[in-house]
Amino acid sequence: MGPGLCRDDNVKERAPMPYAAPLEEMRFVIDTVAPLDGGAADVADAVLEEAAKFAAGELDPLNQPADRIGSVLENGVVRTPPGFREAYRRYVEAGWMGLACAPEHGGQGLPVSLATAVVEMWNSACMSWALCPLLNFGAIELLQAHGSPEQQKLYLDRMVSGEWTGTMNLTEPQAGSDLGALRARAVPARDERWGEHYRISGQKIFITYGDHDLCDNIVHMVLARTPDAPPGSRGISLFLVPKFLPDAAGRPGERNDLRALRLEDKLGIHASPTCVMSYGDGEGAVGWRVGEENRGLECMFTMMNSERLLVGVQGVAIAERAYQQAREYARTRVQGQPIGVPRDAGPVPIIHHPDVRRMLLSMRAGVEAMRALTYLAAAAIDRSRSAEGKAQMSAQRRADLLIPVVKAWCTDLGVDIASMGVQVHGGMGYIEETGAAQYLRDARIAPIYEGTNGIQANDLVGRKLGRDQGEAARELFAEMRASLAELAGRAEWEPMHRGLAEGLDALERATAYLVAAEPALAAAGSAPYLALFGTVAGGWLMARLALAAQRGGEAGFATAKLATARCYAEHYLARAPGYLPAIMGGATVLGFDPELL
Numbered sequence: 001m002g003p004g005l006c007r008d009d010n011v012k013e014r015a016p017m018p019y020a021a022p023l024e025e026m027r028f029v030i031d032t033v034a035p036l037d038g039g040a041a042d043v044a045d046a047v048l049e050e051a052a053k054f055a056a057g058e059l060d061p062l063n064q065p066a067d068r069i070g071s072v073l074e075n076g077v078v079r080t081p082p083g084f085r086e087a088y089r090r091y092v093e094a095g096w097m098g099l100a101c102a103p104e105h106g107g108q109g110l111p112v113s114l115a116t117a118v119v120e121m122w123n124s125a126c127m128s129w130a131l132c133p134l135l136n137f138g139a140i141e142l143l144q145a146h147g148s149p150e151q152q153k154l155y156l157d158r159m160v161s162g163e164w165t166g167t168m169n170l171t172e173p174q175a176g177s178d179l180g181a182l183r184a185r186a187v188p189a190r191d192e193r194w195g196e197h198y199r200i201s202g203q204k205i206f207i208t209y210g211d212h213d214l215c216d217n218i219v220h221m222v223l224a225r226t227p228d229a230p231p232g233s234r235g236i237s238l239f240l241v242p243k244f245l246p247d248a249a250g251r252p253g254e255r256n257d258l259r260a261l262r263l264e265d266k267l268g269i270h271a272s273p274t275c276v277m278s279y280g281d282g283e284g285a286v287g288w289r290v291g292e293e294n295r296g297l298e299c300m301f302t303m304m305n306s307e308r309l310l311v312g313v314q315g316v317a318i319a320e321r322a323y324q325q326a327r328e329y330a331r332t333r334v335q336g337q338p339i340g341v342p343r344d345a346g347p348v349p350i351i352h353h354p355d356v357r358r359m360l361l362s363m364r365a366g367v368e369a370m371r372a373l374t375y376l377a378a379a380a381i382d383r384s385r386s387a388e389g390k391a392q393m394s395a396q397r398r399a400d401l402l403i404p405v406v407k408a409w410c411t412d413l414g415v416d417i418a419s420m421g422v423q424v425h426g427g428m429g430y431i432e433e434t435g436a437a438q439y440l441r442d443a444r445i446a447p448i449y450e451g452t453n454g455i456q457a458n459d460l461v462g463r464k465l466g467r468d469q470g471e472a473a474r475e476l477f478a479e480m481r482a483s484l485a486e487l488a489g490r491a492e493w494e495p496m497h498r499g500l501a502e503g504l505d506a507l508e509r510a511t512a513y514l515v516a517a518e519p520a521l522a523a524a525g526s527a528p529y530l531a532l533f534g535t536v537a538g539g540w541l542m543a544r545l546a547l548a549a550q551r552g553g554e555a556g557f558a559t560a561k562l563a564t565a566r567c568y569a570e571h572y573l574a575r576a577p578g579y580l581p582a583i584m585g586g587a588t589v590l591g592f593d594p595e596l597l
C-alpha cells in the first residue's frame with residue numbers, strides 16, 4: 001500500500017456509486033440529433049424517466065453481486081444469479097421488451113432512437129443482464145422481417161411480450177469471423193407431428209444466453225447447411241429451433257434435442273451465460289427454416305445490424321457508468337494539494353488536481369460524442385422505416401454507413417474510457433470493490449463480439465465505401481461542412497472550428513485514397529480509417545450539440561456544452577490528421593514478412 005492510502009478510512013469509497021441515468025443529457029441529444037415527432041415526442045419524457053427508475057432501482061443493485069456469483073450450469077440447466085429472474089419478470093410485466101416492436105405483434109411501435117436511450121440505461125446499470133433482452137430484440141427484428149406468418153404467430157408475439165427470448169447461433173469452433181466455414185447440418189424431414197421441418201445437428205460455441213432460467217422457452221436462431229448446399233457463405237440457411245417444442249396453442253411442450261454443454265469462464269460479463277451448445281445428440285433438433293434456403297446469412301444480417309447498433313450502445317453505456325463512478329470517487333477521495341495553491345491549504349479531493357480533471361473531462365467528452373453518434377444512427381434507422389422512395393433509400397444508406405462506425409468506434413473508446421476510469425481511482429481502481437475494474441472487464445468484450453472491430457473496419461471500407469465509391473460518405477461530409485460555417489468567426493469556437501476543419505480534410509483525403517486503393521492496401525488501413533471517421537463524426541456532433549445549447553439552452557448548460565466540445569476538439573479531434581499515415585501505410589504492413597513478426 002502506498003503512502004497516504006489508508007483503506008480502512010475509505011470504506012465508503014470502496015463500494016460502487018449508484019448509477020443515475022443522465023436524463024437531461026439524453027433528452028437533449030435526442031432533441032438535437034434524433035428529434036422525435038407525434039406520439040413518441042409526447043411520451044418520451046415519461047418513458048425515459050420510468051426506464052431510469054427501473055435501471056437504478058432494479059438492475060444497478062444486481063450488477064456487482066451478479067458479477068461475483070456468475071451464472072452456473074447445474075444438472076444441465078443454466079441458473080442466473082439471484083435477482084436476475086425477478087428483475088426480468090418485472091421488466092416483462094412493465095412491457096419494456098416491446099418498446100420499439102411492431103404494434104401488430106404486441107409492441108408499442110416507438111422509435112429505435114428512443115429505445116436506444118433506454119437500452120443505454122439497461123447496459124449502464126447491468127450489462128450482463130441487459131444482454132438477454134438485447135439479443136431477443138435482434139431476434140424479434142429478424143422474425144418480423146423474414147419469419148413466415150405461422151412463425152410470427154407462434155413465436156414472435158411471445159418474444160415481443162418477453163414471455164420467450166431469442167438467441168443468435170452463428171459461431172462454431174472453426175467458424176468465427178468466417179461464417180462460410182460453418183458445418184452445422186440441417187436435414188429436411190417430414191412427419192405428421194411437425195410437418196415439413198429440419199433435423200439440426202452440430203456444435204455452436206459462445207452462445208449468449210443459450211440457456212437460462214429467466215423465462216419458459218428459448219427460441220434459437222441457428223445458421224446451418226442443408227445436405228446439398230454449396231460451400232461457403234452461399235450455402236448457409238437459417239433455422240428457428242425452440243428449446244421446448246410448442247403445441248399449436250403455443251404451450252412449451254417436449255424438450256428439443258439441444259442442450260448447453262458448458263459455460264465459458266470469461267474475463268467479464270460473468271453473469272451472462274456464454275454457452276457451448278450441442279444440437280442433435282439424438283435424432284436431431286427439430287427446427288424450421290426462416291427465409292429461403294441458402295439465403296440464411298442475408299436474413300441473419302437483419303439481426304446482426306440490430307445487434308451491432310446495440311453493441312455500440314453498450315460501449316457508450318459502460319463508458320457513462322465508468323465516468324459516473326470516477327467522477328464521484330474523485331469528489332470524495334482526498335489526496336495531496338493542487339498545484340498553484342499555498343502549501344498549508346491542506347489536502348483536497350483529487351478532482352481538484354489538473355490531471356484528474358483532464359481525465360474526467362476527456363471521459364465526459366468521449367461519452368457525449370459517442371452517445372450522439374449512436375442516436376444519430378438510430379434516427380437513420382427510424383427514417384429508413386418511415387420514409388418512402390429516395391428519402392427511404394438515403395436513410396438506409398446513412399444507417400448502413402454509420403453502423404460499423406458506431407459498433408467499432410464506440411466499443412473501442414468504451415474500453416479506453418473504462419480504463420481511464422480505473423486510472424482516476426489509482427490503486428482502488430484495480431481493486432474489485434469500487435466496480436471500476438468490472439466496467440473495464442465488461443467493456444472488453446464489446447470490440448470482439450458481433451463481428452470483431454477489424455471486421456467492422458473491413459465492412460466500412462470494403463462494403464460501405466466500396467459499393468457506391470464513397471458517395472454516401474461524401475453526403476455526410478457535406479453536412480459536416482455546412483456545420484463548419486456556423487462555427488466560423490467567434491473566438492471561443494475557434495478550437496472546434498479548426499479541429500473539425502482539419503479532421504474533415506483528413507477524412508475526405510483518406511476516403512478518396514481508400515476508394516481508389518487496392519483492396520488489400522485498403523484493408524490494412526481500414527481500422528485507423530474507422531477511428532478517424534468516428535473521431536470526426538463525433539466532433540461534428542459535439543459542435544452541433546454545443547451550437548444547439550447556445551441557441552436555446554439555459555446558460556450554465558450552454559457553457560458546459562461549449563467547454564466539453566472544446567475539450568473534445570483538443571483531446572480527440574486534434575488527433576484526427578494523425579491517423580492519415582497509418583491509413584495510407586498499408587504497404588508497410590503488407591510488406592512486412594509475417595515470419596519476422
Ligand SMILES: Cc1cc2nc3c(=O)[nH]c(=O)nc-3n(C[C@H](O)[C@H](O)[C@H](O)COP(=O)(O)OP(=O)(O)OC[C@H]3O[C@@H](n4cnc5c(N)ncnc54)[C@H](O)[C@@H]3O)c2cc1C
Nearest residue numbers: 168169170171176177206207208274449450451452454455
Ligand atoms: C462472451 C462472448 C459472447 C458471444 N456471443 C455470441 C452469440 O451470442 N452468438 C454467436 O454466434 N457468437 C457469439 N460470440 C462469438 C463472437 O461473435 C466471435 O468470437 C467473434 O465474431 C470473433 O470470432 P472468433 O472468436 O472465432 O475470432 P477469429 O475469427 O478467429 O478472429 C481472430 C482475430 O482475427 C481477426 N480476423 C479474422 N478474420 C479476419 C478478416 N477476414 N479480416 C480481418 N481480420 C480478421 C479478428 O478481427 C480477430 O482479431 C460471442 C463471443 C464471446 C467471447
